[in-house]
């Protein structure tokens with residue numbers, strides 16, 4: 001790879017970052033994917049209306065596209081996946097005492113700075129999935145708090161995540177949990193930061209997106225992870241929930257003025273990266289790596305359903321220090337035992353007739 005560097009007002013940069021993404025050899029996460037030239041080009045043709053005044057057509061167009069893809073009445077663009085989850089939960093909850101039942105490994109539980117405590121005054125009830133992969137209705141039964149006993153904070157929301165660690169949660173399980181929750185008057189949120197990945201096997205399916213969303217009240221999807229946009233997520237749900245989230249978004253400083261600059265790029269991500277089938281390349285790349293690792297006698301701590309590999313280093317008897325050195329020598333970056341594939345590592349490789 002040749003790197004063309006130039007010095008500009010912001011220091012020395014790689015002039016060709018739009019073509020040679022810094023993510024090319026970086027497998028720490030799919031958040032590292034960078035905007036494409038076509039995203040840059042899309043900025044030329046947007047109007048620059050103020051979104052807080054509801055005058056941004058690019059944003060309105062993205063929101064209605066995402067709402068209709070997921071089969072919900074309304075959608076809201078927000079600045080990050082964390083903001084999407086936090087606003088969705090805030091909008092679904094009413095007032096304490098209340099609790100959120102979720103997977104003990106979920107992003108909301110581990111990686112959102114305890115936001116539900118400060119923003120929603122909620123306690124979380126983390127459940128360890130008994131199948132080791134994803135939550136089932138049986139896990140939910142075991143952990144849901146249905147009692148009105150004053151000692152407890154009743155479950156008001158069940159929060160699911162798909163994919164979770166790259167593992168696909170089957171639609172059937174989402175349906176079982178959703179139906180049961182509805183019967184109990186409990187809302188369901190789906191953190192779908194990587195729902196695009198779950199719906200890319202074996203190829204991109206709008207139908208599957210809708211099928212997942214049908215059984216839950218609220219879904220968040222992320223544009224800056226695998227899809228490569230620089231910023232943003234959307235929340236979808238009914239009109240009241242989304243209006244509530246929009247109001248709260250303003251209160252926490254999430255009102256964006258010329259939002260079209262961000263939403264036009266996100267739109268290209270949806271159409272070109274998701275519908276263009278590029279997430280499938282990342283899945284295929286993960287499968288190739290998985291086969292190679294298996295051939296070397298390696299195993300995994302989670303199934304390789306999509307773009308992530310969780311290597312069982314301990315099971316293969318590999319010392320952490322030696323592993324780190326080997327990875328550095330190889331000129332790639334990964335995060336411990338986790339490898340996250342994304343379409344950017346494939347952008348310069350010819351995978352066949354598609355020319356990807």
Ligand SMILES: *Cc1c(COP(=O)(O)O)cnc(C)c1O
Nearest residue numbers: 080081082083107161191193194
């Ligand atoms: C990345 C991620 C988020 C949120 O990401 P931000 O960095 O806040 O955009 C939320 N949920 C899951 C499952 C994620 O992987």
